[in-house]
Structure formats: structure tokens, C-alpha cells
Amino acid sequence: MHTILRSATREVIIGIDRPFVMIGEKINPTGRKKLAAALSEGNLDYARQLAESQVAWGADVLDINVGVPGLDEVAVVKKLVEMLVSVVDVPFCLDSANPQVLAAGLAAAPGKPLVNSVSGEEKKLDTVLPLVKDRGAAVIGLTMDDNGIPKTPEERLSVAEKIIERAAKMGIPVEDIIIDPLVLTVGSDSKAALVTLQTVDLLRKEFGVNINLGASNVSFGLPDRPTVNQAFLTLAIQLGATCSITDPAKLGATVKAADMLLGRDDNSMRYLKYFRAAEKLRTAEAEKTV
């Protein structure tokens, strides 16, 4: 099953038989004071830098979230998307809890964008799916509903099924739905990662849908988070995850290594290409700081 996203000029295909897709996470002011301040001042320059840098580091898609308290997000997302179109040629993933912001972003984005996100919550289903349908977009569906995040893989599968069925009724095909089985922090629940991995496995076997994962939440509160995040993403890729909203500079090498080890990279071409590009970026950054 292929989820196809498009920018004005480029097509990104997400699928189990394709290279793992990285969705750059950094254009999101949550926890990024510098970005929040810049957006509040109407300065889009820092967001532009983040976009360029993430694409250079291998982001195939860019998540765009402008959630800053007090900001006119509808106006800002429009301006930001229009600006970004001129500097990067990747598809966008519009990310907001506010349907009006999603609508504004979807209207401004070219090609076929992705929406982050719907869930099994009735209000979300009712407000987000029509936007997705009208725009002919794809959407990330989180496995949580009005009762919260289910504890077991089977229950999370049921939420995914509900999202897929509701979307189907509206005419949104299953290949345009990417399920995110959600991961809680393993530091507070020893089985948290396992439940998510088991959900990935079930989703792959039962529905064959594309699967997205945030790869950093799992390590919250633990030391040496990169090692935990890298291991988690590797485990999830083997079970069938096909994309991740993540920092490509931190997890790109692991993603390319996993693709290569799983036999999806003939002659290690993409692994080697990524390594060379990363070396150049590291050298350039080192020179900048000298």
C-alpha cells in the first residue's frame, strides 16, 4: 500500500517496499522558544533556516506547526507555507489541533499534503476528515479516542479500524491514512514501547497500512536518549513502520542503516550517499563555529 504525497515538483511515496520516510519535526514552536519568538514577531527567517537544514539532512517531508499562544495562526501558517514553497521542494505535513489552521495550511500548500492529525475522537473525526477529503490530502490517524490512549495493542488496532472506516465512508481511501500507534515513555511504563511495537506489528499484518511513529517520546526522562530513540526506531522499522516525524540530523543515519540491513538499499547506495552528505554538513557546521 502506497501513500503518495506531493509538493509542486516532487512526489514522495510511503510504503513498506520503499525507503523509510523522514518527516522533519523542527518547524514546531512547542519547546522551541527561538522559533516561538520569531513567529510572534512575524519573522519567518528562522523557520526558513529550519526547513532548509532539515531537507539538507534528509527530511523527505516537513511538518509545519505554528502553535504559539496569542498568534494569528491562520494568517501565519498561510504566509509560512507560501514562503517555504519557494525555498524547499518537499511536501508539507500540516500540524495543528485547530481545524481552521489546518484548512488555511492545506489551502496554501501545493500538491498533495499530509494532515497531522486525526484520531478516534468524535470531534476530530467530524472536523478533520472533511478537510482531508475536500483537499484530497492524506492524514495521520492517532490510535486514541474519547477514552484516551488504549493500553493494549488490540484496542489501539480497533481505534485504527474506526478511523479507517469513518474515512472510507467519506470517500477517503485507506492508502491515504497513515496510522500512528503512539508511544508513551518507557521510563514511566516498562511495557510502553513493547505495546507500541506490538501495535505496529498488528497494523502491518491486519491492515497493511502505512505507519508513522514519533521516535523521541519513548526516551523521555531517561539518560542517553539518542541510543534509546535509535534502537526504538530500528525495532519499529523492522516490524513495519514506514515513516517518522523526527529530527533527520539525529536519526537519519540509523534510518538509512536499517533500510540497508533489511535489504532495501541495493549496493548500499542510499546509505553511502547519506553518509557523504552528512559529512559535508558536519564539516560546514564545524567551520561555521570556528
Next chain:
Amino acid sequence: MHTILRSATREVIIGIDRPFVMIGEKINPTGRKKLAAALSEGNLDYARQLAESQVAWGADVLDINVGVPGLDEVAVVKKLVEMLVSVVDVPFCLDSANPQVLAAGLAAAPGKPLVNSVSGEEKKLDTVLPLVKDRGAAVIGLTMDDNGIPKTPEERLSVAEKIIERAAKMGIPVEDIIIDPLVLTVGSDSKAALVTLQTVDLLRKEFGVNINLGASNVSFGLPDRPTVNQAFLTLAIQLGATCSITDPAKLGATVKAADMLLGRDDNSMRYLKYFRAAEKLRTAEAEKTV
């Protein structure tokens, strides 16, 4: 299925429901000139340092190989094992292509040691299995035979079956056989890692035996080898590998992270303990070099 190894004082249990076991690889002069020179001079001090350091970094078992051209290996392995018994309390893994060296090491080692290795080669089966049986040891069985290393997972499984059957005929129980499905370099064969991973999966499902892997051969010739090795070991652990002959300082954190993410580390206790110990070792080493 549990493979139990013993030192004079300590028991190490290898099994899918247990923490992943690391067998320290460094007491092996192949590619280690300093160790080769020390052993040739009859100096065991460097080997002692390697033993202590690897155990400090989390090695559960120590591989012992004294293969230096021209050396009286039978005499040296005896002296070395007798010395090491007084400094570390982990079980030993006797590693040699020479059955007489294995015999000498097995005679000197306390408890229940491991033998590295037998294979499906007739000569190996005939010479190594009797040593294992007589000593009541466990043994690593490599999935290669007189025709070399088979290309397909199914053929490698057949070699494993042959080893297990021949051992059974001699009275060596299957739980004392750890199968090593072998990994070639992914840099020269894009499907090399995949074939090994598929063999791990088959071995786990068909035989339920313990499975060992060398985790560094896979990345030979590639840049950023640690990232590839870490990803490979993580993939293999998820499919059922239960031990690895490796450098615990390089792969220990990944192993503990994988155990934790797979739900085998209540309250992240072992992960946190390992991190704290590693931090102390890094601090001590940094102070030494100042």
C-alpha cells in the same frame, strides 16, 4: 530454552526471556598486535587488563583466543585461563580452531564453559563435539559446512539441524548448543544482513534455540560502522538473538536499550544501572588521559 554457563562462582543464563548476554571479544590477538606481542613474550598482563575492562563494561562472558602463529597455544591458554580465574568471575568461552587448544582451555576453566566453535563441517563435528561432551560444556554451532556458508536461510537452518542432531547422538542436549547464523558484510552483498536476520527468525521459530551473532562483520568496509552494528544487533535481538560476541563498550548501551524497549527490563533498572556504570568508566578514562 536456557543455556547455562558457569564460572567458579557465577551462573549466566542465556535465553529469550533473559537479558541479552554479551560475550567480550577482545581477548583475541587477530588484528590486535599489542595483544599478539604480549602473548608472544609470555606477558599476560595486557590480557588481564582486557578481561577486567570488558567485565567492567558489562561483558557477561569472556571469549578467550590465543591464536598467534608460532605460539605454544596449548601452554598459553592454560596459563591464561588459570590467571584470569583469579581476576574475573565470569564464565569463559574457549575460542580456537585447534581442538588441542580447546581441550587445554576447557581443562583449565572452572564451572561450565562455552566452546567457540563447532560447525557442520565433518572434521569439526568429529573433533569438537567429543570435547564438549566430555567436559559437559556448551558450544556455539556455526551454520556452515563442508560446502561453505549457505546462501539461503533455509539451508543455514539445515546446517543448524545437522549440528543439533549430531550433538544429540553424542548426548549433548540442544540447550547446550547456541547457533550462530553467521553474517557476511552488507557492503559486498546487499542481502547479507537480511539473510542472517531471516535465519535468526527461522531458528527462533523452528528450533527455539539460543542464537549468537558477531555484530561487527556486517559493517566491514562501510563508513560509520557503529551505527550499522547497533542497528543490526537491535534487529537481531528483536527476532530472537540471545547473545553476541562483541565489544561491550561499543554495543552495551544499545543492548540494554533494546532489552528495555522489548519489555525485558522492569523500571528500566538495568538500563539505568548500565548508564551509570558507563558514565563512571568514561570519567575514569578521561581522567587517565589528562
